[in-house]
Amino acid sequence: MTLTVILSVLFPFLYLASTTGQNCSTYNPCGSYGYCGDDLNGNAVCTCKFWWTGTVCTEQSSSGIQVITLGVLVFFLIAVFYGLSIGCSIRRKRQQPKKEKPNLRINENTCANSNLKEIALTNVKESARCSSCFVAVLMVILTIIALTVKWLLIQPIHNELVKKYNVNDSLFYQREPICDIIDFSNFNMLTFPIACFLVLIFIISSKRTSCLRDKFKGYIGPVIPLDFYVHIKRKFAAVIFAIIADELLSIVMEVITGNSPSDQGVIIVYLLRILSVLVIGLRYYPILSAAYMDTILALICATFYAWLNFCVSVYHYSRCQSDFYPSNDNFGDTNGTDLMTLFSFYGTGQNLVIIQIFNDLPQYLCWSYILIKLPMLSVEKIYKWSQRKNGNRSRNLCLTREEKILLHSSVPHSVEMRYVRNLFRAKAQRSITRSFLARLIPKMAYQWRDDFRFSSRIFSVYATVFLLLIFLTIQACVLVVPHLSEMENTLQTLIDAITQFNDVNKTQRDFPIPKLFLPYLLAILTAFVVTTIQLLVLLASIRRNLFQIYRGDVSEIPQRDKSKYLSYTTGNFHFAGYFIGYVIWGYILTAAFAFILYICIDAFITYGSVRFLENILKKIIPILLLIVFKQYLNNILARYVFLQYYGDILAINNRRILMIFLYFNFFLDAFLGFVSSIVRIIKSVIGGCLYMSRLDYSPMGRKLETFDAGFAAYCGFIHIEAVHRNPVMLAFASYVYGRMKTEQYVFNSSVSSTVITGKREMKKYSSKASRKWYLAVLLIRNPSFVTLRKHSLRNGENEEIETLKPDGQRLSLAQNNYHRASLISEIDLQQIWQNNHVK
Structure with a gap:
């Protein structure tokens, strides 16, 4: 009896009423608020939806009335809370004194009150150079x-394959013999040896900067593809990495689908994938290294x-390996079934060809940029070389690529010098950007600097990720x-097995699956948009975190x-x-989560009622309403009862009432x-899926974030980026190195203009004496450093004294007994009185 009462209280919506002589196949007495089912005797039985009851589910149950009442109270609390918040904000604005509008400032670049038309006529003309327009036209x-x-x-x-499809023949085409050379065991063996040969030429023609500079006249030095810690030719490097993204996609698809030869072991498969990645890198190595070396031979x-x-x-990728058309080399993987499905869905017209051409459009645009930019760099380099040769310019000072990059940091218009100048300016005095695109971006979303x-x-990582x-x-x-139609049947069978559809009392499915076409496309679009937004937010976080590390x-x-x-x-x-892997898995998890959500919404819209989802909502809705009710009740009490000045000051008001409230709120x-712990787990799962692509966010929390490999x-x-790209450090080092190189250039020029008959002997001074001399000169020329140096030396002496001091005297046991955690003792009062009396 007790169990029956408990079940009737917890689940009043499962009230069953039977009718005699009729079944659900001939008559549905339950109406729109109930599900009709037949019992073992063939009589109709009504199962009420949500919080309805009665013989034919026409009455509102007590639980339904309570849920409606709680919902009304929650809505009332929300309206009161936000209404009072708006009223307080209006009253606060009225009480504040009116501030005078600041005068419009005029900076060094443009006027702050310039309109969009002026920007379009001035800044666009300056930013859109003739060379850029010429490159864009040639790219198209x-x-x-x-x-x-x-x-x-x-x-x-x-x-050819359409004809075979019409006569029901095997769907594959015969590859040409040259394809076996180009694609030998999935490795491009036609351009790979040429790439290795060019890298060898670059190594021979490069000079060493530090190691064994006297051997082979300094030649035979390693070449790097690009310097990842500078912003020289970033666009060129990013485009190359975007091209590589298309080839990395095949490896990613193999990892996701698990397609690998069955006769090879796991270790061999992974080693072959690593080798394929290395081969891809070596094929594009000469292009990147030539742009970084910036020599005539390398560029040509x-x-x-x-x-x-x-x-x-x-x-x-047209005749040897195609995205959709199988060849005699890979026909055994699917036996042409995938192409048959594509022909039956897209037709045998030109749709597949158009899709493949559209898929290659981003990659070919990137290739066009590289093919046009390299000849332009070569012609520009040859032109500068001819000018230098005809002008007979002095070549006493030869700078390496790294030295040129470092010296650029002290140029007045460089990024590093702008950062250093802005350190001594107020935010309102900083110059406005001249970029037209930067002015179009809302400052609330991203502020260009x-x-x-x-x-x-x-740049390279983001280009790869976006193309992927x-x-x-x-x-x-x-x-x-x-394949969505096949997926519908599979999902329906699986869900029917989970919800026990084989029960004879049920005449309709608990969870009917709708058509998956629209939910799937919306899920893919949602995953792409969410992942793109997360990547843009991460990009802003990288800049913010770098600025934070710069200033400590x-x-x-x-x-x-x-x-x-x-x-x-x-x-x-x-x-x-890790960034690429996390982004891909975040994309997949977001698409899966959105796909499930859109299926549930589409099922409600299509069928009007889904019994399985209704049972879940009946358990979730009361709990959520109770949590929201308690949350907004706490917000109202905290702001207008227990905090002074309506929450503007973190100071307790009505202290005694607060203590009483905390006592009862404890229970x-x-x-x-307990309910919040379950919600916490659900939020963690959802947040982990949505924030998988954010390496700056760790789902483990602040205390355990170092255990997250992505966050680490x-x-x-x-x-590492902050240490090697600190603008203040780079500007200072560039300035000092530039002064040194200037003195070296002047000295070499003066020596070359005079006849030197003998070798000049340099007197060797003590390094310690030289450092002291330089320190003295520095302090004489910069008197403000004297005070800072004294303060630093004094702090060092104080630290040494503190380490030599013994531990402070400990209180006796009797004295400790008089002390309490939150009360002042008589000994403390006596000590305070004695100190004041002595003073």
Whole structure:
């Protein structure tokens, strides 16, 4: 009897009423608020929806009345809270004195009151140079030519497979013999040896800067593809990495789908994937290293190699390896079933060809930029060399690439010098950016700053990630949509098994699956938008965290610890790879979560009622209403009862009433704490899925964030980046190094203009004496440093004295007994009186 009463109180909505002589197949007595089912005797039985009751589910149950009442109270509390908040804000504004509007400032760049028309006429003309417009026009022309060539190469394969599809023949095409050379065991063996040969030439023609400079006249030095900690040719490097993203997509798809040869072991498969990544890197190594070396030989070689690589790539992905059309080399993977599904869904017309051309559009635009930019750099370099040769300029001072980059930091218009100048200016006195695009971006979303530039590494990683997202989205839409009908049947069978559809009393499904086409496309679009927004927010967080580390703020990033330098370095190694992996998995998890949510919403819209979801909502809605009610009740009490000046000051008001409230709230929140723990787990799962692509966010919390490998990699990247790209350090080092190089240039010029008959002997001075002399000169020329130096020396002496002092005297046991945690003792009063009396 007790169990029956408890069940009737907890689940009043499961009230069943039977009718005799009729079943649900002939008559539905339950109406729109109930589900009709047949019992073992063939009589109709009504199961009421939500909080309805009665024989035919026409009466509101007591639980329903309570839920409605609680909902009304919650709405009333929310209206009261926000109404009072608006009233307080209006009253606060009226009480504040009126401030005079500041005069419009005029900075060094543009006027602050300039309108959009003036910006369009001045700044756009300055930013849009003739060379940029010329490159853009050539890019479009070259991209159209390349896509047309690919269309002509794919069209015969498409027509051949369409004929085979119409006669029900095996769907594959015969590859040409040259494809076996280009694609030997999934490795491009036509351009790979040429890339290795060019890298060898670059190594021979490069000079060493530090190691064994007297051997082989300084030549045979290692070449780097690009310097990740500078912002020189960032756009060029980012475009190269964007091109590599298309080839990395195939490796990512293999990891996701698990497609690998069955006769090979796990270790061999992983080693082959690592080797394929290294081969991809070596194929693009000469192009990047040539742009960084900036020599005539390197640029000319890279130009011819880039054109050859592009032509081979167009031919390879048209005649040798295609996204949709299987060849005799990979026909055994699917036996042509995937192409049959695509033909049946998209038709045998030109739709597949158009989709493939559209998919290659971003990659070909990037290739067009590289193919045009390299010849322009070569011509520009040859022109400067001819001018220098005809002008007979002095070559007493030869600077390396690294020295030129460092010396650029002390130029007045450099990013580092702008940052240093802004340190001594108020925020209102800083110059406004001249970029037209920067002025169009709302400052609430992102505020453009001319004194900061992202490094080449950030540009390259983001270019790779965005192209990967575009390619992954296109592949997910094109390849998965034709299989959604099969997925509907599979999901319906699985859900029916979970909800026990085989029960004979049920005449309709607990969770009918709607058509998956619209929910799937919305889920993919949602995942792409959410991931893109998260990436943009992370980009702003990287700049903010770097600024914080520059000025010693450790509010978000843990303070740099000497014992963790090894961890920072290894985390910096993993940053790019972890970032790409986290973004892809965040994209997949967000798409899966959104897909489930959109299926539930579509099921409600299509079928009007879903019994399985209604049972879940009946348990969740009362709990959520109770939590929201308690939350807004606490907000009203905290702001208008227990805080002074309506929450403007963190000071307690009505102290005695607060103590009484805290006493009873202690027992009340014990129940809500259990519910809140469940909500906490659900929020953690949802937040972990949505914030998977954010390396600056750790779902483990502030105390355990160092155990998160992604966040540890992000911290290592930020610390290493801040150490090597600190604007103040770079500006100072550039200025000192520039003065040294200037004196060296003057000295070499004076020596070369006079006849030197003998070797000049340099007198060697003591390094300690030289340092003291330089210190004296520095202090004489900068008197303000004297006080700072004295203060620093005095602090060091005080620290040494503190380490030599013995521990303070401990109180006796009798004295400790008089002391209490929150009360002042008589001994303390006597001590205070004695101290005041002595004074």
